[in-house]
Amino acid sequence: MNSEKENFQQKNYIQKSFYYRFSQFVGFLLGARFFVAILLTFALYVSTFFLFNQDETFRKFVFDFKVHGIIFCTVLTILAGGIINQFYDFEKDHIVKPFRTRIQSFIKQKYFLYAYLMLSIVSLGVAWMISHKVFAFFVVYQFFMWFYSHKLSRILILNNLTFVSLTLYPFFGMMVYYETFSKKVLLMAIFLFLILLCIDIVKDTLTKSVDKAFGYTTIPNYFKSKNTKVIIISLLIITIAVSMKLILRTGISGFMAYYFVGGLFVFILCIYLLLNYSRRSKFMTLNILRLWVFVGIIAMLLNGLEGKL
Incomplete structure (x- = not known):
């Protein structure tokens, strides 16, 4: 026993x-x-x-x-x-x-x-x-x-x-x-910078109260909600403009061309979601943008394989 x-x-x-x-x-x-x-x-x-x-x-x-x-x-x-x-x-x-x-x-x-x-x-x-x-x-x-x-x-x-x-x-x-160093690489860098900036600001909107309590001065807890929404939507509009520049002026082709064209619809969807500006819409926008960055990596991989083969 x-x-x-x-x-x-x-x-x-x-x-x-x-x-x-x-x-x-x-x-x-x-x-x-x-x-x-x-x-x-x-x-x-x-x-x-x-x-x-x-x-x-x-x-x-x-x-x-x-x-x-x-x-x-x-x-x-x-x-x-x-x-x-x-x-x-x-x-x-x-x-x-x-x-x-x-x-x-x-x-x-x-x-x-x-x-x-x-x-x-x-x-x-x-x-x-x-x-x-x-x-x-x-x-x-x-x-x-x-x-x-x-x-x-x-x-x-x-x-x-x-x-x-x-x-x-x-x-x-x-x-x-x-x-x-080329115009195409520069525009792609600006494009990625803007998406990541939007992701970071949207993420801050979801932790607004906690950031304020612990002394983090972020855009959402410094400006009013309406101004923060305007800032994010403005950044997305600029991102759309950069995407169009890449499509029309750099001769980008293959999967990357499809990616940037598809991005126009993705960013318009994000703007539509942000007009509501509820917690759910911000969370959806955050995950859509994160997913789109990952899709961009896959598109670059497929585009590169297509060019190398």
Whole structure:
């Protein structure tokens, strides 16, 4: 009888231990925004090979270890940035993201900081081995990642502009590395910047009260709701204008042409939803725009494969 009881207790202990370790692992992935890093890595590889690197063969690209090293450093920096951001936003996330915060609570905050330092040091170490210029590039990237989380995320307008700029910073680095400067690339960069800016502002409208309570001065809690709606709709109209410029003036073709034409209808739908300006319509707009960014990555991949084959 005692033996059965001991076996049951041992089995129960193993199950609890497994659950605890698994929760710690998931908590770390969420804290580091691992899944966002995966998406950005995929987007970097697609844009690097099919947009910036137009002359190099696939074989040469695969064995270009310098490029892989830069992307590896980028991924580590993004993971480190996600960790330091959740460290500063921990109290706010308790309200905005209760499930994620509960999972993260299985890991002490000091271990997140250790992971942040380790990821940052490894990233800079690899960058130093690639070249001094790459090292300087990532020193600037990591500094602004930290400074955004520490200070800029609470400052009106700068918070949105810095967040979007940091998201696009690795793509800018690849553009400089391959010296791919053209009207088409510039307009595509502006297009993506505007979409990400709209996403960030719409996201802020959904956390307006919490941001205000914790001292984050965002566009929705500084301006009135009507003015915020006008700002977002104006940005979407400008995005439509940039899309039309890309379609009519740059000779873009294939899947990317379909993407930008389809985008006109998507942005008009978002404007229609925002005219209602209910919480549900803002949530739908946010997810539609996020989905459209992902569709753009797939369209670039298909367009590139069509051109390379």
